[in-house]
Amino acid sequence: MWRVQLFKLNYDNREAEAVSDVIKSGWITMGEKTKGFENDFARSMGDGVHAAAVSNGTAALHMALLALGIGPGDEVIVPSLTFVADVNVVRIVGAIPVLADCRSFDDWNMDPADIERKISAKTRAVMLVHYAGYPCDMNAITDICRRHNLKLIEDCAHAPGASYNGQACGAIGDIGCFSFFTNKNLSVGEGGMVTTRDEALDREIRYIRSHGMTTLTLDRHKGRAISYDVTRPGLNYRIDEMRAALGIVQLAKLSDANQKRRRIVERYRAELGGTQGLVIPFCSERDGAKSSYHIFPVLLPEQKDRKDVIESMKADGVQTSIHYPAFQEFSAYRDMFGMTPVAQEISRRALTLPLYPEMTEDEVSIVIEAFKKAMG
């Protein structure tokens, strides 16, 4: 149906063989592949990082809040422009999400000044998102968290491979949460990772992941344990070996894939940059920041009807998306939040164009032409 899809997997025989090998091995739940994926991922993030693979990114965020002991009555400052999972998990643990606005139309990440304004006596944590893979202003945000004694959770769903001043995103705050959902930079279908430099937090995360139990089925299978203790109430947020095996292959491709994304983004910026009234965010990348170029969002001109642009591009076979609708518009959250004027305006005018590592030059040209046509 589409001439150019929003996203396409960069899978080949390596992924197929990795899954097939797991199936042939006879062990399909958390085991050696999971351990291998965790080790590779931790190593890719630098020395002293622990990584626990989990069933998805939302589970990772939920576990982060549980591990940090955040619950009823606590406030967590979250971005006003993000996927609903961030707000949902805060509500699910009984805490109160408080929105911080975006910095500007050029920088859609959380505004440190607004984070500081939103801090109250009940604030326990900041949950940030490196939107589209562009690192937040981590100097300012870590400084705020230190001064106000707040925990910092990095939602790195968009940011595998991104870094700030040489430190991997996900290893800067207290806990990093990754998603390996189909359309992410590292795709396994459903999967995630929790990262931390804190050994005690890592241990806690591993208990939460598997019912609070001290041993795993694999330990008993290998004869290393005959029973287990339960240290705290936990959940089942485990990953399986097929997905861990996919993760190992995808992680090996990540750096090259992110480079390919960057080249496509540079072409988009060069060829769409002059469009009247259009804002391309994140063009002046923060000093010391390395992006993972997860998506390519633009801010349409104020007077342009977004529906018309989407329909026109659809007629030319180009799929687009919106990242993200405003929380204030959702039935579940309509009455919960005050205004976040910058984010709400971005939500009204944002449009995401196709971006994936294996996009051909021709496909990029099709998108650019269709977009220019839609803009009139």
Ligand SMILES: Cc1ncc(COP(=O)(O)O)c(C=O)c1O
């Ligand atoms: C910013 C953000 N946070 C969290 C999630 C949730 O991840 P998952 O779909 O793996 O649960 C996503 C992905 O969909 C996301 O984009």
